[in-house]
Amino acid sequence: MDGKATDKKIIFSGIQPSGALTLGSYLGAIKNWVTLSETYDCRYCIVDMHALTSRQNPAELRRRAIDQLAQYIACGLDPEKSIIFIQSHVPAHAELAWVLNCYTMFGELSRMTQFKDKSAKNTDNINAGLFTYPVLMAADILLYQTDLVPVGEDQKQHVEICRDIAGRFNGIYGDVFRLPEPFIPKVGARIMSLTSPESKMSKSDEDPGGCIYVMQKPDEIMRAFKRAVTDSGGAVRFDPVQKPGVSNLMQIYSAAAGLSFEQIESEFEGRGYGDFKLRLGEAVVELLRPIREEAERLAADRAHLESVYRQGAEKASRAAEKTLRKVYRKIGFIEKKDVPSCPSIRN
Numbered sequence: 097m098d099g100k101a102t103d104k105k106i107i108f109s110g111i112q113p114s115g116a117l118t119l120g121s122y123l124g125a126i127k128n129w130v131t132l133s134e135t136y137d138c139r140y141c142i143v144d145m146h147a148l149t150s151r152q153n154p155a156e157l158r159r160r161a162i163d164q165l166a167q168y169i170a171c172g173l174d175p176e177k178s179i180i181f182i183q184s185h186v187p188a189h190a191e192l193a194w195v196l197n198c199y200t201m202f203g204e205l206s207r208m209t210q211f212k213d214k215s216a217k218n219t220d221n222i223n224a225g226l227f228t229y230p231v232l233m234a235a236d237i238l239l240y241q242t243d244l245v246p247v248g249e250d251q252k253q254h255v256e257i258c259r260d261i262a263g264r265f266n267g268i269y270g271d272v273f274r275l276p277e278p279f280i281p282k283v284g285a286r287i288m289s290l291t292s293p294e295s296k297m298s299k300s301d302e303d304p305g306g307c308i309y310v311m312q313k314p315d316e317i318m319r320a321f322k323r324a325v326t327d328s329g330g331a332v333r334f335d336p337v338q339k340p341g342v343s344n345l346m347q348i349y350s351a352a353a354g355l356s357f358e359q360i361e362s363e364f365e366g367r368g369y370g371d372f373k374l375r376l377g378e379a380v381v382e383l384l385r386p387i388r389e390e391a392e393r394l395a396a397d398r399a400h401l402e403s404v405y406r407q408g409a410e411k412a413s414r415a416a417e418k419t420l421r422k423v424y425r426k427i428g429f430i431e432k433k434d435v436p437s438c439p440s441i442r443n
């Protein structure tokens with residue numbers, strides 16, 4: 097399962113351990129990752145290096161990364177089928193990111209909307225890592241000769257700049273990198289905040305009521321749905337423009353209960369929002385219960401999780417090193433294998 101052992105297309109995606117995993121990440125990303133792992137050769141990463149672009153408490157970052165690993169597995173990702181690993185365990189990510197920094201223009205990074213948004217929000221910590229974030233992400237993707245990158249709409253621009261960087265590099269040195277395509281799930285996967293449905297459900301949301309967490313307790317989940325904003329007019333009807341709040345809740349219910357919007361509309365025909373939110377809360381509680389229980393069980397087995405991330409790092413490194421070595425050769429670095437004291441020899 098390492099590198100190109102199969103002819104399957106290669107997938108790479110990742111989530112930052114910058115907060116607890118949300119229902120939005122589960123429904124919008126991980127659930128889809130599980131399905132993709134049936135058909136593709138997948139690498140799913142815990143991108144702790146990206147998380148450093150905002151200030152983290154060290155103990156919490158460590159705990160969240162390991163919890164996230166437990167939750168990936170509890171959500172159905174299988175470490176035997178996919179490569180599941182922690183970004184900082186594979187130094188090739190940092191190494192390629194540096195090289196790619198030198199093939200990325202200041203101007204193109206300045207135009208990234210996520211950088212503009214984040215730097216407007218966090219004026220006290222506009223660090224260089226935040227600026228070059230897309231370059232590290234490009235390294236993540238390009239190291240594995242990735243074909244498809246499942247991401248939300250908000251990350252599409254990052255995959256585009258990755259293609260631009262790869263294309264520029266290939267233009268100078270020949271075909272080193274495969275150009276990846278963004279792989280954006282169909283409607284239904286973009287889960288918005290429960291309290292401000294115009295913005296994505298996010299662990300960095302200032303309003304904690306807007307977010308449901310995969311590990312959240314049933315009574316808290318019920319309470320959050322009870323407080324979720326709806327729209328004027330009492331009908332449960334799918335209309336993202338006129339009724340963004342209700343439509344978001346319908347998306348969640350549709351994903352959690354496996355029903356179409358029409359089925360939901362007829363289920364709640366003539367009934368109010370209160371009934372709908374109660375039923376929705378129950379459906380989400382039942383959806384998350386087995387995941388939470390399995391993640392708790394896994395989190396208690398630290399030795400097992402350690403063996404999973406070690407194995408993941410080993411498999412990922414093998415593929416990543418291959419690309420990195422090619423890059424170093426192309427740009428004119430001297431092969432490391434001739435430097436016996438070099439601590440970064442990993443083959």
Ligand code: TRP
Pocket residue numbers: 108109110111112143146232233236237245246247251254
């Ligand atoms: N930037 C992505 C996000 O915040 C996370 C990420 C980092 C990623 N590296 C990646 C996603 C590589 C896909 C591929 O959602």
